[in-house]
Amino acid sequence: MSEQGAAEESTAVLVSEFLQRRQEQIAQRWADADLFRTVFTVSRDEAVEACKAVVDALSEAAAAGRVDDITAPGFRRVRDQLGRMAASRARTGASPGQIAGEVADLRQPVIALLRGEFPDPAGDQAQECVLALTRLTGTLRVVVMETALSAGEEVIARQREQLLEVATPVIKLWDGIVAVPLIGTLDSARSQVVMESLLNAIVAERARHAILDITGVPTVDSLVAQHLMKTVAAARLMGAECVVSGIRPAIAQTIVHLGIDLGTVVTRSSLADALAYALRRQGIVVASGPPVGVSLS
């Protein structure tokens, strides 16, 4: 090992020992820092415990000489805890930048303690140690951000799947008439799910008419229109006639401005109109009779 490497190593060991020795004081100071104070609102002891775990992690990473390595074994044990803390801060509305800032704020109290350890705070050894500790806290900041981001990605992926499952119910409106109320933006993944569940419902219900209600679709662009046309064409191949309903005035104007040709698709302004159309096409007559409960005699 080179001389410089050896010197760095011994500095890291010094820092590690310092962290172990002063664990209690550091934890007490950190427990009052914004990051821990706002997450562990119930009891201060809990915050102190959490701080101690983080100090241990830092100490272990330093002892291993890996002050810059976010994959150091020491960090692995606190990753979960840090992730939960970051997630909890994010839920209360803190931006990633704010959270990173709060993690950075942890540095100052420890550095102050570290300087106090040396008889000559301006000496070379003291400077080396401060530098190593600064790097270590920098690494901690990266670990927190990385954990928070990957947790966020997992949540997004899971929610996307749930959305696909939840947002596309096929409803039987009448014998031989099914409807899909579309809510939210249609992308290719969702329109694929819509198409599949609609076609399966057509088989299961022996439907002759399928109504695609787009009342809940905020905007229609050429891509969404294309998805709609595909669904209509697939339903027709299965032997069902598709009606698109719920085209609001603004959407009708957009479709015309974009020059999208929905000429081959039957459209109605409301779901009720679409149902009336489908009933009429099936030869079903809905007549108004006397109200229920009123005697005829």
Add this chain to the structure above:
Amino acid sequence: MTEPRRGAHASRVPVPALGETLLITLQGELHDSMAEQLQQDITRRIAHSPVTGVVIDISGVDIVDSFLGRVLAEIASSARLMAARTVLAGMRPAVAITLVELGLTLPGLDTVLDVERALDRLGHGLSTDPPHPRRAHHADLL
């Protein structure tokens, strides 16, 4: 219909008649030579007997490619030239999705859910369902 796909098969698709309707059931894969034979058989039957409708049941077909799509469209067009209506019955959801993704929407073809509905559509209904009106053109829509 040039070179045979996966070897020419000698077998034929049977073309049974139910009154004035031909009822053809396709199963599995349709080879080039079979498709050509089927087209000939159908047109010959329409020419020589009083056939007014052709029902093609594809509920037993799980893969439809552009080739089969074209064959079906050709059968329908040649039948129409001889004054017979073709109805395609029983397409599976997966097949419908594939065809749409391929851009083959078979615009000239009449499609229904199953053979029973196909017979209804052609007016030879055996069921108690009221006959379904012909697929509407724009003028007849509400």
